Amino acid sequence: xxxxxxxxxxxxxxxxxxxxxxxLDLLAYGLVFIVPIAPVSVFGVVFNASHGMVxxxxxVGLVAMxxxxxxxxxMSKAFPFAGSVYAYASRALxxxxxxxxxxxxxxxxxxxxxANYVVAAVAFVAVFTAVPKAAVIVVMVxxxxxxxxxxxxxxxxxxxLLLGFQVVVLLLFVAAxxxxxxHHVAGARVSFQxxxxxxxxxxxxxxxxxxxxxxxxxxxxxxxTLSEESRGGAKTIGRATxxxxxxxxxxxxxxxxxxxxxxxxxxxxxxGDATDAAFYNIAAVVGGxxxxxxxxxxxxxxxxxxxxxxxxxxTARLLFGMARDGELPRVLAHVDPRRKVxxxxxxxxxxxxxxxxxLLVEHLELVFSMVSFGALLGFLSLQISVVAYxxxxxxxxxxxxxxxxxxxxxxxxAYVLWNADTIAKIAGAVWMCAGLVFYLVLKxxxxxxxxxxxxx
Numbered sequence: 382x383x384x385x386x387x388x389x390x391x392x393x394x395x396x397x398x399x400x401x402x403x404x405l406d407l408l409a410y411g412l413v414f415i416v417p418i419a420p421v422s423v424f425g426v427v428f429n430a431s432h433g434m435v436x437x438x439x440x441v442g443l444v445a446m447x448x449x450x451x452x453x454x455x456m457s458k459a460f461p462f463a464g465s466v467y468a469y470a471s472r473a474l475x476x477x478x479x480x481x482x483x484x485x486x487x488x489x490x491x492x493x494x495x496a497n498y499v500v501a502a503v504a505f506v507a508v509f510t511a512v513p514k515a516a517v518i519v520v521m522v523x524x525x526x527x528x529x530x531x532x533x534x535x536x537x538x539x540x541x542l543l544l545g546f547q548v549v550v551l552l553l554f555v556a557a558x559x560x561x562x563x564h565h566v567a568g569a570r571v572s573f574q575x576x577x578x579x580x581x582x583x584x585x586x587x588x589x590x591x592x593x594x595x596x597x598x599x600x601x602x603x604x605x606t607l608s609e610e611s612r613g614g615a616k617t618i619g620r621a622t623x624x625x626x627x628x629x630x631x632x633x634x635x636x637x638x639x640x641x642x643x644x645x646x647x648x649x650x651x652x653g654d655a656t657d658a659a660f661y662n663i664a665a666v667v668g669g670x671x672x673x674x675x676x677x678x679x680x681x682x683x684x685x686x687x688x689x690x691x692x693x694x695x696t697a698r699l700l701f702g703m704a705r706d707g708e709l710p711r712v713l714a715h716v717d718p719r720r721k722v723x724x725x726x727x728x729x730x731x732x733x734x735x736x737x738x739x740l741l742v743e744h745l746e747l748v749f750s751m752v753s754f755g756a757l758l759g760f761l762s763l764q765i766s767v768v769a770y771x772x773x774x775x776x777x778x779x780x781x782x783x784x785x786x787x788x789x790x791x792x793x794x795a796y797v798l799w800n801a802d803t804i805a806k807i808a809g810a811v812w813m814c815a816g817l818v819f820y821l822v823l824k825x826x827x828x829x830x831x832x833x834x835x836x837x
Contacts, residue, residue: 402611404621406537411604411625413540414493414691416684417547417632419597421676422500423749424640425650425659431590432581432648433574436638438590440576443630445591445797446598448790449760450626452767454619455782457605459770461618466602466759466766468702473770474762476708477820482762483703484816488755488809490699491733493599494692496748498522498738501685503745504677518738525689526731529697532720536694543687550680551636557668558639567643567666575641581648585800592757592801596749597633599756601626607698643667693730700726708823750802754809757798764791 402410420427424435431438456469466486471479498521502514528539562569604622611617640663650656658677665673701723704713717724741748764787771783 402537402607404613404617406540407604407607407611407617407621408624408628409540409544410537410607410691410694411601411621412629413544413687414604414695415598415601415625415629416497416688417544417629418551418636418676418680418684419629420594420633420637421660422681423593423596424637425656427590427594427637428641428644428659429649429656430586430593432578432586433641433644434576434578434582434587434590435594435641436575436634437577437582438587438594439597439630439633439637441587442591442594442598443627443634445595445790445793446601446626446630447623448786448793449763450601450623451782451786452763452790453602453605453622455767455771456763457618457622458616461609461611466763467699467708469766469770470762471706473766473774476706478762479706480703480708480820481813481816482759482766483699483708484819485755485762485809485813486759487696487699488812489599489752489759490692490696490755491730491737492748492752492755494522494525494689494696494730494734495737495741496596496745496752497685497688497692498734499742499745499748501682501689502738502742504681504685514742515739518742519735521686521689522731522735522738525686525693526727528690529694529727529731530717530720530722530724532722536690539690540687543683543690547680547684547687550675551632553672554636554664554668554676555639557664557672558643561667562639562642568645569642570645572642572645574645575638578648588797589800592753592797592805593749595753595756595797598626598629599752601629602756602760607695689734693727693734696730696734697723697726700730747804747808750805751808751812753801754798754805755812757794757801758809758813760794761791761798764788764794 420435420439427435427438456473460468460472467479467483469479470482474482498518499514501521502517505517506512506514528535561567562571601622604618604625607618611621640660643663643666644650644659650659655662661673661677664676700709700713701716703709704711704726713723713726713729715725716722767787768784771777771779777783
């Protein structure tokens with residue numbers, strides 16, 4: 382099989398986006414999108430759903446996501462261009478399947494920045510009560526859009542800075558927690574009970590909690606949207622994807638284990654602030670109000686801004702890829718000749734993100750539910766695409782990589798989706814119905830639904 386890495390013209394497209402990103406750039410981008418302190422905002426919810434076994438949930442999540450990452454690596458080598466799951470499903474399953482795969486993952490990509498901005502607004506206003514949440518959202522969306530419009534290098538540099546700050550905040554928390562643990566503050570002691578509590582653990586319990594915790598992992602997959610901007614082609618994309626996933630997961634496991642040691646022998650937290658602000662409250666116990674403030678305001682605010690910047694970048698590339706193939710209005714396939722970025726797609730996704738953030742600012746649980754559903758559906762289509770393309774179309778006999786691995790990944794994600802919250806299923810079903818209506822309208826208007834032979 383021909384390796385078409387870094388050879389976009391082989392697949393009928395011109396190289397329009399600027400190839401400037403190194404492995405380190407891509408790794409930083411992926412980690413920032415994942416958000417190293419992501420478990421902080423959902424710790425209490427996952428704690429209750431897993432009966433106190435939060436680190437175990439993230440261990441299982443890492444195993445599940447590795448199968449997803451392997452499939453991304455496999456498909457990015459075959460199709461090294463923007464579009465991610467949409468591009469892969471289109472080539473493997475046909476344009477109709479590609480449209481719906483893209484529509485599903487679009488829900489994830491659109492609402493990840495929305496979730497970041499809403500979380501940041503809530504954290505910021507909790508301290509500065511006179512500031513309207515809407516004002517915080519507007520400032521963050523504008524800032525993220527400007528960074529993206531200046532070029533992919535600007536996005537990469539911003540990612541490095543914001544990633545560094547998150548790591549510093551995490552190190553401060555771990556150091557303070559280590560000191561508190563040595564003095565048995567709040568009855569803390571070294572224990573592996575958060576990894577396995579035989580009295581509580583069941584597969585349904587763990588995977589049900591994982592349907593919430595999977596939010597923390599979302600983002601490593603977005604590295605594939607930068608395939609046309611990577612200097613090293615598909616090989617670098619694959620390495621960055623796997624590295625971002627593993628490093629992010631290890632950070633998740635470490636911080637949730639340390640935090641769990643201060644609420645040992647408990648299987649649930651009271652509703653309200655005790656759950657919603659569980660991690661912040663633990664930070665106050667181990668490091669006082671200063672550490673809680675650092676984690677809740679500058680930590681969460683800058684982490685959310687970073688997630689918004691990278692989220693808008695990824696979503697713009699997805700819109701660009703679908704528009705280039707005629708699945709969305711072709712105006713979105715325009716590339717700014719100076720900055721070499723999909724400028725119109727960036728502006729459109731900024732407007733959509735602004736609207737969804739302002740509309741859903743008081744409905745964070747609904748946002749989380751919809752993001753999870755879109756991502757999980759996209760991951761399912763990815764696994765099917767690997768098998769369809771390599772086994773059925775190419776006649777591959779590499780059963781381990783092209784059949785067994787995606788089959789295991791499909792089974793795990795399907796089980797997580799089955800155990801997902803009812804709200805997530807309903808919201809996701811509504812989104813997919815909207816996609817069906819949009820697709821039928823395109824067909825009615827005789828818009829092209831097949832892949833193009835050349836560039837837009």
